[in-house]
Amino acid sequence: VTPHQDSTFLYTTPRVTCLGLWLALEDATLDNGCLWARPGSHKEPVRKKFVRNKAYFEPAEPNESTNGTDSSNPSMMKFIDHEDEAARVVSDYDSGADAAADPEAHGFVPLPVKAGSLVAIHGSLDHLSLPNTSPKSRHTFQLHLVEGRDAGVTWSAGNWLQYSSGEPFPMLAKSAEFVYAPVEGASSRAEL
Numbered sequence: 001v002t003p004h005q006d007s008t009f010l011y012t013t014p015r016v017t018c019l020g021l022w023l024a025l026e027d028a029t030l031d032n033g034c035l036w037a038r039p040g041s042h043k044e045p046v047r048k049k050f051v052r053n054k055a056y057f058e059p060a061e062p063n064e065s066t067n068g069t070d071s072s073n074p075s076m077m078k079f080i081d082h083e084d085e086a087a088r089v090v091s092d093y094d095s096g097a098d099a100a101a102d103p104e105a106h107g108f109v110p111l112p113v114k115a116g117s118l119v120a121i122h123g124s125l126d127h128l129s130l131p132n133t134s135p136k137s138r139h140t141f142q143l144h145l146v147e148g149r150d151a152g153v154t155w156s157a158g159n160w161l162q163y164s165s166g167e168p169f170p171m172l173a174k175s176a177e178f179v180y181a182p183v184e185g186a187s188s189r190a191e192l
């Protein structure tokens with residue numbers, strides 16, 4: 001998986017609220033493709049958004065120049081730069097495939113974990129995983145959470161993922177109680 005910020009795909013306003021939960025169902029090692037993250041990047045703004053392409057979902061009316069056909073064949077989704085100028089100029093890092101070729105040279109650190117470990121990923125944290133080069137599998141369960149209307153947060157209408165019929169996503173619960181229970185042998189990282 002190439003370097004990315006989860007809030008690129010799950011964008012909320014007026015603030016980033018995406019939280020990724022990455023549960024290792026098996027040990028995740030350097031050989032079988034553990035996560036890598038760039039320390040401190042959670043403090044940076046979201047640089048890009050992955051959005052629905054209006055040209056696909058709301059095609060233009062046929063006109064004389066197209067003879068009634070749309071030859072552009074637009075894709076359903078597209079990446080756009082964030083509108084905020086501050087988000088476009090972020091440190092000296094530009095997310096891309098070159099970081100996956102040599103993540104350490106781009107400031108990423110590996111996050112090997114034992115089975116049962118839960119990694120919490122801030123929506124702005126740059127992270128990636130490399131190919132599994134071992135004969136051992138590396139299965140995970142992933143869940144992404146965002147705050148909702150009750151917290152004054154809006155799900156972007158441009159996000160690629162939309163609940164059917166324009167309805168908001170259902171709430172999991174009115175209030176949540178979280179219990180921390182460490183997994184034996186798992187490492188603990190409070191902040192990258």
